Amino acid sequence: MLKLIETALFLLPHFIAMQTYISILRGINVSGQKKINMQELKAMYESYGFGNVATYIQSGNVVFQSEKEEEKLLAKKIEDAIKATFGFDVPVLVLTLKDIMATIKHNPFLKEKDIQTDKLHVTFLQDKPEAANIKKTEELDFSPDRFVISGKDVYVYCPNGYGNTKINNNFFESKLKVKATTRNWKTVNELERIAEGLAD
Numbered sequence: 001m002l003k004l005i006e007t008a009l010f011l012l013p014h015f016i017a018m019q020t021y022i023s024i025l026r027g028i029n030v031s032g033q034k035k036i037n038m039q040e041l042k043a044m045y046e047s048y049g050f051g052n053v054a055t056y057i058q059s060g061n062v063v064f065q066s067e068k069e070e071e072k073l074l075a076k077k078i079e080d081a082i083k084a085t086f087g088f089d090v091p092v093l094v095l096t097l098k099d100i101m102a103t104i105k106h107n108p109f110l111k112e113k114d115i116q117t118d119k120l121h122v123t124f125l126q127d128k129p130e131a132a133n134i135k136k137t138e139e140l141d142f143s144p145d146r147f148v149i150s151g152k153d154v155y156v157y158c159p160n161g162y163g164n165t166k167i168n169n170n171f172f173e174s175k176l177k178v179k180a181t182t183r184n185w186k187t188v189n190e191l192e193r194i195a196e197g198l199a200d
Contacts, residue, residue: 018051018065020199022100022191023078024124025060026091026169026181034088036060044085048077052198056190060090061183063194071096072126093124093181097195104192107185108148109157120185121162123147123154123169129176137175142167149176156182 028034038055041062045053050064066074071094078092095103103122109115129137134149145165148155154172158165162184169182183191 017068019068020063020065020097020195021071021074022095022097022195023062023064023075024093024095024181024183024191025062025082026093026179028060028090029058034086034090036082036086036090040085044081045078048081054194054198056194057187059183059187061187061191063191063198065198075126091179091181093126093179095124097192097199100188100192100195103153104189106150106153107155108150109146109155115157116159117185119157119159119161121156121158121182122185122188123156123172123180123182125152125154125172125176126179128152129178133176137172140175154180 025036028036038058041060042053042055045062045064050066053062053064055062075092075094078094079090082088082090082092103124107120107122109120110117128151129149138149142165144160145156145158145167147157147167154176156162156165156167158167162168162182169180173180
């Protein structure tokens, strides 16, 4: 009987369902600051026990699998690992596959005619902002640039280019009082595609 219990305990981890997550790092490899090689970043994730790790472009997008855990705890674990490995602080936001699929599905700008998808961005918020901060921010007008705040997502449309807009990542962090990380629409869709591939 004891032998059967020991065998069951040994096999248990192999039957634990792995969850697919997307982690988005803020502010690495920008103007020579906080430089992290993607192969080294991938190796770091693997060394901390994450599986099926895949990176996408140099801005710090990592899709991985792990036992189910609250996203903020995972983000803190990754932030601590980056600090220990590379020696500097990097804010990290973690999403589930379900999160990013919902983000893509509910983009309000896609319902409009003549929207240029290469001018679309999503600012991911770590927490849902307070209603008062949302209201104050929504009262501001930066036309032709526009934004829509929806839960923990901010959909951003900049017809003249994101590099020329005032409604950037720093703007939303300042106005909404929450940590934020921004990605262009192509990257958001590619991360969803990679995550779906791991989840299959």
